[in-house]
Amino acid sequence: MGKGVMRYTNNTNGGPVFVYVKAGKIIRITPIDFDDKDADPWTIKAKGKSFTPPKKTTVSPHTMAWKSMIYSPDRIKYPMKRVDFDPNGERNPQNRGVSGYERISWDEALDIVAGEIKRVKKDHGPGAIMNGSGSHHTWGALGYWLGARIRFFNTIGWTPIAHNPDSWEGWFWGATHHWGHSSRNGGGEAYSTVEDCMQNSEMVVFWSSDPESTSGVYGASEGTIRRMWLKELGIKMVHIDPFYNHTAALMGGKWIAPKVGTDSAMILAIAYVWITEDLYDKEYVATRTIGFDIWKDYILGGDDGILKTPEWQETETGVPAKDVRALAREWGTKKTYLTAGGITGFGGACRTATGTDWARGVVCLMGMQGMGKPGVNMGGVQQGTPVDTRFYFPGYAEGSMSGDFTGPGHGTTLYQRMPQLPSVNTVKQVVPRLRIPEAVIDGKTSGYSTDPMSIEGQFFEYKYPAPGHSPVKMYYKYGGSHFGTMPDTNRYVNMYRTDSLEFVVNQSIWHEGESKFADVILPACTNFERFDISEFANCGGYIFNSFTQVNNRVAVMQHKCIEPIGESKSDIEIFLEISKRLELANPFSEGHSEFDWCKRFFDATDLKTKISWKKFLKRGYYVIPPTTEESRDPVSMRWFAEGKEKDTPELTPLPGDYTEEYRKGLQTQSGKIEFESSSLKRFDPDDPDRLPIMKYVASWEGPSTKELYDKYPLQLMSPHPRYTFHTQSDGKESTINDISEHRALIDGYYYWIARINASDAKARGIKENDLVKLYNDRGAVICAAKLTERVPPGTVHSYESSAKYDPVGEPGKSADRGGCINQLTPSRMIIKKSHGAGYMSCLIEVKKWDGKEVAI
Amino acid sequence: MKTWHMIIDVEKCEDCNNCLLACKDEYVNNEWKGYSKPQPNLGQKWINVQRKERGTFPLIDVAYRPTPCMNCDDAPCIKASKGCASKRSDGIVIIDPEKSKGREDLVKSCPYDVIWWNAELNIPQKCTFCAHLKDEGWKEPRCVQVCPTGALRIENLTDEEFSQIIENEKLEVLHKELKTSPRVYYKNLYRFEKCFIVGSVSIKKDGIVDCAEDARVVLYKEKVKIEESITDNYGDFKFDKLDEDSGEYTLEVSYKDKKSKTITVNVAKSINVGEILFD
Numbered sequence A: 001m002g003k004g005v006m007r008y009t010n011n012t013n014g015g016p017v018f019v020y021v022k023a024g025k026i027i028r029i030t031p032i033d034f035d036d037k038d039a040d041p042w043t044i045k046a047k048g049k050s051f052t053p054p055k056k057t058t059v060s061p062h063t064m065a066w067k068s069m070i071y072s073p074d075r076i077k078y079p080m081k082r083v084d085f086d087p088n089g090e091r092n093p094q095n096r097g098v099s100g101y102e103r104i105s106w107d108e109a110l111d112i113v114a115g116e117i118k119r120v121k122k123d124h125g126p127g128a129i130m131n132g133s134g135s136h137h138t139w140g141a142l143g144y145w146l147g148a149r150i151r152f153f154n155t156i157g158w159t160p161i162a163h164n165p166d167s168w169e170g171w172f173w174g175a176t177h178h179w180g181h182s183s184r185n186g187g188g189e190a191y192s193t194v195e196d197c198m199q200n201s202e203m204v205v206f207w208s209s210d211p212e213s214t215s216g217v218y219g220a221s222e223g224t225i226r227r228m229w230l231k232e233l234g235i236k237m238v239h240i241d242p243f244y245n246h247t248a249a250l251m252g253g254k255w256i257a258p259k260v261g262t263d264s265a266m267i268l269a270i271a272y273v274w275i276t277e278d279l280y281d282k283e284y285v286a287t288r289t290i291g292f293d294i295w296k297d298y299i300l301g302g303d304d305g306i307l308k309t310p311e312w313q314e315t316e317t318g319v320p321a322k323d324v325r326a327l328a329r330e331w332g333t334k335k336t337y338l339t340a341g342g343i344t345g346f347g348g349a350c351r352t353a354t355g356t357d358w359a360r361g362v363v364c365l366m367g368m369q370g371m372g373k374p375g376v377n378m379g380g381v382q383q384g385t386p387v388d389t390r391f392y393f394p395g396y397a398e399g400s401m402s403g404d405f406t407g408p409g410h411g412t413t414l415y416q417r418m419p420q421l422p423s424v425n426t427v428k429q430v431v432p433r434l435r436i437p438e439a440v441i442d443g444k445t446s447g448y449s450t451d452p453m454s455i456e457g458q459f460f461e462y463k464y465p466a467p468g469h470s471p472v473k474m475y476y477k478y479g480g481s482h483f484g485t486m487p488d489t490n491r492y493v494n495m496y497r498t499d500s501l502e503f504v505v506n507q508s509i510w511h512e513g514e515s516k517f518a519d520v521i522l523p524a525c526t527n528f529e530r531f532d533i534s535e536f537a538n539c540g541g542y543i544f545n546s547f548t549q550v551n552n553r554v555a556v557m558q559h560k561c562i563e564p565i566g567e568s569k570s571d572i573e574i575f576l577e578i579s580k581r582l583e584l585a586n587p588f589s590e591g592h593s594e595f596d597w598c599k600r601f602f603d604a605t606d607l608k609t610k611i612s613w614k615k616f617l618k619r620g621y622y623v624i625p626p627t628t629e630e631s632r633d634p635v636s637m638r639w640f641a642e643g644k645e646k647d648t649p650e651l652t653p654l655p656g657d658y659t660e661e662y663r664k665g666l667q668t669q670s671g672k673i674e675f676e677s678s679s680l681k682r683f684d685p686d687d688p689d690r691l692p693i694m695k696y697v698a699s700w701e702g703p704s705t706k707e708l709y710d711k712y713p714l715q716l717m718s719p720h721p722r723y724t725f726h727t728q729s730d731g732k733e734s735t736i737n738d739i740s741e742h743r744a745l746i747d748g749y750y751y752w753i754a755r756i757n758a759s760d761a762k763a764r765g766i767k768e769n770d771l772v773k774l775y776n777d778r779g780a781v782i783c784a785a786k787l788t789e790r791v792p793p794g795t796v797h798s799y800e801s802s803a804k805y806d807p808v809g810e811p812g813k814s815a816d817r818g819g820c821i822n823q824l825t826p827s828r829m830i831i832k833k834s835h836g837a838g839y840m841s842c843l844i845e846v847k848k849w850d851g852k853e854v855a856i
Numbered sequence B: 001m002k003t004w005h006m007i008i009d010v011e012k013c014e015d016c017n018n019c020l021l022a023c024k025d026e027y028v029n030n031e032w033k034g035y036s037k038p039q040p041n042l043g044q045k046w047i048n049v050q051r052k053e054r055g056t057f058p059l060i061d062v063a064y065r066p067t068p069c070m071n072c073d074d075a076p077c078i079k080a081s082k083g084c085a086s087k088r089s090d091g092i093v094i095i096d097p098e099k100s101k102g103r104e105d106l107v108k109s110c111p112y113d114v115i116w117w118n119a120e121l122n123i124p125q126k127c128t129f130c131a132h133l134k135d136e137g138w139k140e141p142r143c144v145q146v147c148p149t150g151a152l153r154i155e156n157l158t159d160e161e162f163s164q165i166i167e168n169e170k171l172e173v174l175h176k177e178l179k180t181s182p183r184v185y186y187k188n189l190y191r192f193e194k195c196f197i198v199g200s201v202s203i204k205k206d207g208i209v210d211c212a213e214d215a216r217v218v219l220y221k222e223k224v225k226i227e228e229s230i231t232d233n234y235g236d237f238k239f240d241k242l243d244e245d246s247g248e249y250t251l252e253v254s255y256k257d258k259k260s261k262t263i264t265v266n267v268a269k270s271i272n273v274g275e276i277l278f279d
């Protein structure tokens, strides 16, 4: 670059980047503009026009904040020990979260951690060590929490924290039973749907879908231009969301705002209009589905005497009957794409108490409209670009160097390509993530398995503690997000302050909510300070071929751009150092450095057939050329609509899950879309939470829980933060704090924002930027009020995922002015027989905060 | 002679703030000698995305107006600067980071409020149009490079070429009345500066209320017909680009053979007249 500037490459949750470094300091981070040597993008022809995306990568806001994150004053720069923690004397667990820290050497820190690992195993036996991470990570296939971390903990033996299917909830626990797709946690495929939607559809319904905020997941701003093309093509758009979201604001179209968690009533009313006005695909229903008559009978009042009319739904959703009728008529007559969630399988509505019904309900609606026929499918052009899916490059969820061949991604899609020492956890105990506090405080809990291998995998209940295992005594926490992201989080705060946990170590890059509740803190570095390798928006696993979100597939060498800040080390190096002290260095690392592992990973991919390792290292990225127009993937579900064999590039359903003929039919028992689910009939046909057909069951926390609603008359919705990636890049003096829609600067403090309808604010004497207390029986959070018409009266909107926990009094027992909205959300399972959260079903009251009152 | 101009389309801006964050990435902690001293990590918004909501639930829209330095050709800041701010031959206005020490008064000289005070360094600071990058051969400033929608555009053109664009694309400047000859031009500013009247027409038949599609709504001001709108399948209509505080209007709403209705509204800012029911 000249002038002593080096240009490296790296990758983030929001797109790959060039990193400009001068004299050991990062001076700028930009998206990647391709040059003449890179492959040209694809072209889609639709309705007489041609569309080609730009020859460059795009970014998300959080990607543009990375430099400020790397040099954040909240970086943990050296190992630390809580001042009143003595591993050989008084441990003072009750002071976690209040007492300060002193700097210690790496040797001392590693000796304490390695010593505690040995001690708890010796004193308590297998299972005593628990570890958990966030659902996300700094980018990079090796360093990801599904890579090195798993190998390390398998090597020492651990009680893993099992993730609930957080992003998918209602899809996993609900939709799976009606259309299969268990390997996608109940979400859908999207092959070639961009082209089909552009060429053949007339309307797109965005239902609980705001890809302009969430980028699907990891998709930067790649989908934006495609949605602008839809507009250019005159394809109509409708947005069903209690919040006038950013996709609605940019794209325009009709906004329909049901009360949070009532969508399933609207679904039934839409079906009612289609049935009574003959607006559905009878031939498809007859040949591709089963159980329709039973659902139809329920909708027409056959079993409860209630006609599920648009007027009936109005009392639940608050949406005028006339609007639902108009929508149903338009939908029933136009070729329509439905995008339910930012990508099919997501959506805040799936994280409500009624999320299972919403997710299976929308599948049923598409079953009535002939899903798979030209112009009729699921997706909002966020996924399904015509990139080359044949080029092999694994995503992070394939488990890279984990060696964990029983982990679904690894065994099926990587292990054969990248031989390595297998690593197996010998501890058969698991703690459900939503019940960590109960496991620790009460010493017992249970959960349902997030097993995506089959539809029935989720029916297995497991107990904690496991037979013959030790309860958890040591918590090795990786990251510090949970106070901002898990439900009813005062539970998590209080858990740390009990003596059930003899030792807590936290390995983090920054100080976030949980870090200061540890006894020892280990400083990790960012992915800009270590080597890794990855692809743009490729997570693999549950979102197999997730890179179809991007316009150009880009494989990236993640250079170590600068030396680690302070004394921080890469996570892999920290694990290696501990392994050495436990004589486990070889099983953990196979004697290979991070850089060596990058080369092994490179060799496992198809990259090696296109570019030499040396060239890849130097250039830093490779653009995977798109396929020719003729060899584009078939459209998802087209084979199904046409009664053919499955022809999309998917591994699933697994062979054993086909009923009559291999590759014919869906994963369900009938091989068809099931309005009445055979798996639910087999499991528990009388479960009122999840009957075999989708019925309207009012939310267990919402307008119909009368007593609670009288006390807390506002519904709090807490979707994913637009500017940060969950807790990543919130707080920490990241530049994102300057965005006044993210945090508001009031009297020198950056407050979290709560959006409240102007009429609700007026009734409470609340003005713009007033400090307000959001509260219910579970907690209290101090926010800055923004008055808006983007939410209906009765609804409050505040994003989840504050990285900052800042109690104004005793931790766990006082209001938080950091902004952890999840202090207020319910920990009740979405349905009883599940391990799933219904965050969005949350009743609160809001009042002006006088700055004094501290208790909950 | 080609000079720099920026074009900002308000209708395409989606408030992602990639522009603001990229700008911070370029200027925070970096000194570009002769152009700018480091921007503080927090507190300054060289491109400031302003927000505007119109209407009331559920008939609303939202628009955003990114506001960088206008690089005025008749710049009040230069006039007030006593030589510490100047215009380059390519049109860019630079506040000299050395000469401007102590000149807090410059902050007030800018009618567009785009000069920020850096208390630590004791200097006024603002958007430089990324002059240092242009001088190194970059084709776009940082903010333009990361804008996902094309809401931001940069053009290096002669005056003639650019006046053609102004005409073809109907560009406007912000606060024309200030007469500072900005080099930043806007498209679709009405989304920010004008207001609308919206409403929904419905029809009751056999006890059932439905949206009234194809209803005809005519807007009058002092009995003069201004515009006509046909409702969509949700019965919605919209009259846009009205002046704020423009006073009384009359709406005449007719649907099929029903007797037409007349509604009078007073326009201060955007207004949602709600449901108009025929029965």
Ligand SMILES: Nc1nc2c(c(=O)[nH]1)N[C@H]1C(S)=C(S)[C@@H](COP(=O)(O)OP(=O)(O)OC[C@H]3O[C@@H](n4cnc5c(=O)[nH]c(N)nc54)[C@H](O)[C@@H]3O)O[C@H]1N2
Pocket (backbone or CB within 6 Å): A133, A134, A135, A136, A137, A138, A143, A166, A167, A168, A348, A351, A478, A479, A480, A481, A482, A484, A485, A486, A507, A508, A509, A510, A512, A524, A525, A526, A527, A571, A718, A719, A720, A725, A726, A727, A728, A800, A801, A822, A825, A839, A840
């Ligand atoms: N109210 C409400 N709550 C929700 C949701 C909602 O819709 N509403 N959505 C849910 C969903 S879908 C999700 S996915 C979860 C996400 O919830 P979490 O997964 O808990 O959130 P993240 O912020 O992704 O957590 C990542 C953590 O890992 C740490 N970390 C990142 N990279 C590294 C690294 O390289 N090394 C180390 N040592 N640590 C690292 C980060 O600092 C952070 O603490 O939130 C859920 N919570």
Ligand SMILES: Nc1nc2c(c(=O)[nH]1)N[C@H]1C(S)=C(S)[C@@H](COP(=O)(O)OP(=O)(O)OC[C@H]3O[C@@H](n4cnc5c(=O)[nH]c(N)nc54)[C@H](O)[C@@H]3O)O[C@H]1N2
Pocket (backbone or CB within 6 Å): A060, A135, A166, A167, A168, A207, A208, A209, A210, A213, A214, A215, A216, A217, A218, A240, A241, A242, A243, A245, A258, A259, A260, A261, A262, A263, A341, A342, A343, A346, A347, A348, A349, A352, A717, A718, A719, A720, A721, A722, A723, A724, A725, A726, A801, A840
């Ligand atoms: N910027 C950013 N992008 C992200 C993330 C992030 O944290 N930040 N997280 C990533 C992750 S892990 C995931 S899982 C995805 C999540 O992607 P999504 O699940 O699609 O995103 P959400 O924001 O939870 O919800 C989408 C919309 O649903 C609406 N909604 C909430 N409740 C209801 C309801 O009851 N009914 C209806 N109709 N709508 C409702 C919200 O207002 C929101 O606009 O995003 C990914 N992308």
Ligand code: SF4
Pocket (backbone or CB within 6 Å): B068, B069, B070, B071, B072, B075, B076, B077, B078, B093, B109, B110, B111, B112, B113, B114, B115, B126, B180
């Ligand atoms: S906008 Fe303000 S700072 Fe920029 S040139 Fe004009 S007067 Fe000067």
Ligand code: SF4
Pocket (backbone or CB within 6 Å): B022, B023, B026, B046, B047, B068, B069, B126, B127, B128, B129, B130, B141, B142, B143, B144
């Ligand atoms: S042109 Fe450059 S200095 Fe001006 S706002 Fe854009 S990025 Fe910032």
Ligand code: SF4
Pocket (backbone or CB within 6 Å): B012, B013, B014, B015, B016, B017, B018, B019, B020, B049, B064, B066, B143, B146, B147, B148, B149, B150, B151, B152
């Ligand atoms: S980057 Fe573009 S779309 Fe995003 S806020 Fe800036 S101008 Fe608007």
Ligand SMILES: [Ca+2]
Pocket (backbone or CB within 6 Å): none
């Ligand atoms: Ca043993």
Ligand SMILES: [Ca+2]
Pocket (backbone or CB within 6 Å): A656, A657, A658, A659, A666, A667, A668, A669, A670, A671
């Ligand atoms: Ca089967």
Ligand SMILES: [Mo+4]
Pocket (backbone or CB within 6 Å): A135, A166, A167, A168
């Ligand atoms: Mo998620």
